[in-house]
Structure formats: C-alpha cells, structure tokens
Amino acid sequence: MSFDIRNYLDKRKEIVDRALWEYLPPDEAKTKLQQSIVYSIHPGGKRLRPVLCLAASELICGSHKNALPAACAVEMIHTYSIIHDDLPSMDDDDTRRGKPANHRVFGEAVATLAGDALLTDAFSLMTEKLLKQGVSPELILRVVSVISEAAGSKGMVLGQAFDLEMDEGEHLSVNEISNTYLMKTAKMIEASVLSGAMLAGAGEEELLRLKSYSEKIGIAFQIKDDILDVTGSDDTAQESREKAGAKKHTYVSVMEIQASKAKVSELTNQAIVELESFPKDPNPLREIAVWLREREE
Ligand code: GRG
Numbered sequence: 001m002s003f004d005i006r007n008y009l010d011k012r013k014e015i016v017d018r019a020l021w022e023y024l025p026p027d028e029a030k031t032k033l034q035q036s037i038v039y040s041i042h043p044g045g046k047r048l049r050p051v052l053c054l055a056a057s058e059l060i061c062g063s064h065k066n067a068l069p070a071a072c073a074v075e076m077i078h079t080y081s082i083i084h085d086d087l088p089s090m091d092d093d094d095t096r097r098g099k100p101a102n103h104r105v106f107g108e109a110v111a112t113l114a115g116d117a118l119l120t121d122a123f124s125l126m127t128e129k130l131l132k133q134g135v136s137p138e139l140i141l142r143v144v145s146v147i148s149e150a151a152g153s154k155g156m157v158l159g160q161a162f163d164l165e166m167d168e169g170e171h172l173s174v175n176e177i178s179n180t181y182l183m184k185t186a187k188m189i190e191a192s193v194l195s196g197a198m199l200a201g202a203g204e205e206e207l208l209r210l211k212s213y214s215e216k217i218g219i220a221f222q223i224k225d226d227i228l229d230v231t232g233s234d235d236t237a238q239e240s241r242e243k244a245g246a247k248k249h250t251y252v253s254v255m256e257i258q259a260s261k262a263k264v265s266e267l268t269n270q271a272i273v274e275l276e277s278f279p280k281d282p283n284p285l286r287e288i289a290v291w292l293r294e295r296e297e
Contacts, residue, residue, distance in 0.1 A: 227261060
C-alpha cells in the first residue's frame with residue numbers, strides 16, 4: 001500500500017499543535033506581549049520544521065517522544081523569524097498566513113519583543129522539558145548548540161543579512177543566491193532534522209547523511225518558494241510579486257523558471273540518495289522531500 005504523506009503530515013502537525021498549545025496556552029495570554037506571541041504561534045503554518053524533527057527521530061529510533069520539545073523550539077524560532085521578517089525595517093509585509101502581520105496588530109515594538117521572547121523561550125522551554133524527560137545534559141547541550149548556531153549570525157540571521165542585499169538589487173551570482181538560501185532557510189531545516197535525530201540516538205555517520213539531506217531539501221524548498229511566488233495565484237504570491245518588482249534578485253529571476261524547477265528536482269533526488277542507507281520503508285523523510293518538490297502552496 002502506498003504511503004499517505006498527507007495523513008502523516010496532518011497527524012504530526014496535530015501533535016506539534018497540541019504541544020505548542022500546552023507550552024503557550026492562548027487563554028493564559030493576558031499581557032499584550034503574550035497575546036502577540038500566541039497570535040503568531042497559533043494556528044501557525046505548515047509546521048514543516050517540527051514535523052521534520054519528529055520524522056528524523058522516528059527514522060532513527062521509531063519514536064518522537066524525546067524530539068517533541070526540540071520540534072516545538074524550532075517552530076518557536078521559525079515564528080520569531082517570520083514576525084521579524086515582516087517588520088517595516090525588514091520586508092515590511094502587511095499580511096502573513098492570510099491575516100494581518102503581527103506588527104500591524106500589536107505595533108512594531110511589541111512585535112519585535114514577541115520575536116525576541118520566542119527566540120529566547122524556545123531554548124528555556126526545550127531544556128526544561130528535555131531535562132524533565134531524563135535526557136542527558138550533554139545531549140541537551142549538543143542540541144542547543146546545533147539549533148543556536150543554525151539560527152544565529154552563522155546561519156539564518158546571516159542569510160537574512162544577505163537577503164537584504166538582494167532586496168537592494170545588488171547583483172548576486174547563482175552561487176551567492178544558493179548560499180543565501182542555505183543560510184536563510186536550509187540551516188534551520190537542517191537543525192530541525194539533526195536535533196530530532198540526535199535526540200533519538202543517531203550515530204555520526206547517520207548525522208552526516210541527514211545534514212546533507214536537509215541542506216539539499218532546504219535550498220530546494222526556498223527555490224520552490226520563489227517559483228510559487230512567480231507562478232502562484234494566491235494573494236501572498238501576488239503581493240510578493242508586486243513588492244519584489246523588477247529589483248529583487250532571486251534564484252528564479254537569475255535562472256528562469258525551467259532551470260529553477262530542474263534545480264529543485266536535482267536537489268530533491270540528491271537528498272533522497274542520502275537516505276538510501278536508512279533501512280526504513282516507507283521513509284517519511286523521503287516522502288516529505290517529494291511532497292516539498294510537488295507542493296503548490
Ligand atoms: C533579527 C530583526 C531581526 C530579523 C531577523 C532571521 C530573520 C529576521 C528572518 C529569517 C528569514 C526567514 C523568514 C527565512 C525563512 C523563509 C521562509 C521560506 C519562510 C516561510 O516558511 P514556511 O513556508 O512558513 O515554512 P509557514 O507559514 O508554513 O510556517
């Protein structure tokens with residue numbers, strides 16, 4: 001019987017949603033800051049990063065129990081990044097996920113603080129839960145190190161700084177654009193997969209393969225995002241076309257659509273090859289890579 005990826009994604013998303021609801025309960029959000037946090041964390045989006053974290057853990061040990069706090073942490077960091085990304089000093093977006101952007105509802109100062117809080121609380125919540133679950137402090141430190149490095153000035157934040165240069169119309173080569181995507185998007189995807197695998201007891205060889213898998217799907221995911229911005233018919237795609245105008249360099253503006261689609265396929269195939277040594281069949285990480293290549297939103 002074929003693997004039902006939609007059902008798999010929905011079930012894992014539900015688990016993440018429930019855990020985030022418990023970590024950040026909306027009915028306890030009394031202050032403006034707390035309301036701003038829950039506004040962006042619930043109901044959230046695809047929950048791709050936490051689902052990858054759970055899937056990587058299941059691939060290694062058959063369970064996602066220890067990975068769940070890390071899954072919530074990467075989603076909280078992702079949520080911080082999109083709140084800040086929408087700010088007037090960054091992309092200056094009015095909407096996110098079909099509703100007004102956080103700063104449009106709570107103001108710029110509170111939105112900035114909500115992002116700051118989500119980034120910091122991600123680590124305190126994760127370490128507290130993992131310690132309670134009996135995970136060793138050494139392993140927790142290793143996971144903190146992987147996630148913080150991916151989020152910070154050598155990862156996502158650096159990628160955002162490169163992205164601002166792309167916004168200014170500075171001409172970048174295709175390699176520079178790919179490197180921006182690696183930093184801005186793939187590094188957090190990589191940290192999601194690696195943290196899940198580490199908490200499941202993966203060995204060094206397995207981690208190397210998963211690192212390569214996630215860098216490839218991460219870059220492919222961002223190129224696919226560019227493609228959907230050009231071909232998509234929803235409001236977000238239209239808004240992003242209008243905002244980018246002719247100025248912003250993206251993979252698609254430099255390489256054109258067909259070559260960009262070919263690159264997404266090539267990276268997806270290479271990512272899947274990295275999974276060959278994992279005996280599990282069906283392998284949800286493989287199915288997620290295919291789903292990301294085929295997605296229409
Ligand atoms: C420190 C002020 C300050 C800003 C930093 C780090 C940062 C802002 C922004 C990161 C850039 C960023 C948002 C990268 C991710 C790009 C991306 C593909 C976002 C959309 O991810 P999806 O499709 O979103 O997974 P959903 O809505 O499904 O969660």
